[in-house]
Amino acid sequence: MQTLQDLFMNQLKDIYYAEKEIIKTLPKMAGAASQSSLKKAFERHLEESERHIERLEQVFEMMGEKASGKKCEAIEGIIDEGKEFIKNGKKFNPDVNDAGLIAAAQRVEHYEIAVYGTLRAFAEHLGQEHAAELLQRTLNEEKQADEKLTGIAGSTINEKAADA
Numbered sequence: 001m002q003t004l005q006d007l008f009m010n011q012l013k014d015i016y017y018a019e020k021e022i023i024k025t026l027p028k029m030a031g032a033a034s035q036s037s038l039k040k041a042f043e044r045h046l047e048e049s050e051r052h053i054e055r056l057e058q059v060f061e062m063m064g065e066k067a068s069g070k071k072c073e074a075i076e077g078i079i080d081e082g083k084e085f086i087k088n089g090k091k092f093n094p095d096v097n098d099a100g101l102i103a104a105a106q107r108v109e110h111y112e113i114a115v116y117g118t119l120r121a122f123a124e125h126l127g128q129e130h131a132a133e134l135l136q137r138t139l140n141e142e143k144q145a146d147e148k149l150t151g152i153a154g155s156t157i158n159e160k161a162a163d164a
């Protein structure tokens with residue numbers, strides 16, 4: 001890896017892999033959620049995540065490469081923990097279960113926010129303004145998804161989970 005562009009491509013492959021894993025996991029998260037607002041939030045973010053993948057494919061194209069993923073151990077670990085939680089969640093109190101799902105999902109969102117922030121900055125440095133704009137759009141959606149989860153957790157779930 002010699003140039004900022006090499007590093008950019010490396011990180012792009014990393015998040016492409018991550019997004020593909022995320023769209024496989026979000027339906028399971030929605031299925032495991034008890035509260036309908038949380039279920040809907042996961043379903044909506046699944047649709048957004050499909051757009052994130054499309055935008056990444058556009059960025060690959062702008063960089064003159066075919067879209068490809070590179071296995072990312074970090075997101076793999078975060079998602080595996082979430083899956084483990086889902087597996088055991090049936091035994092949990094539903095409100096506590098929802099709170100745990102939110103905790104798992106927010107780890108994923110923060111990971112994405114970190115990567116998209118870096119990629120956007122790199123794209124700007126590389127003079128790839130259109131790519132930077134696409135990455136910023138996704139970054140905004142990740143931040144909104146994170147805030148939405150905080151809102152759901154704060155408004156109802158954590159309170160109910162605390163009473164359980």
Ligand SMILES: [Fe+2]
Pocket residue numbers: 019048049052112138142
């Ligand atoms: Fe995403």
Ligand SMILES: [Fe+2]
Pocket residue numbers: 045049108109112142145
């Ligand atoms: Fe996300």
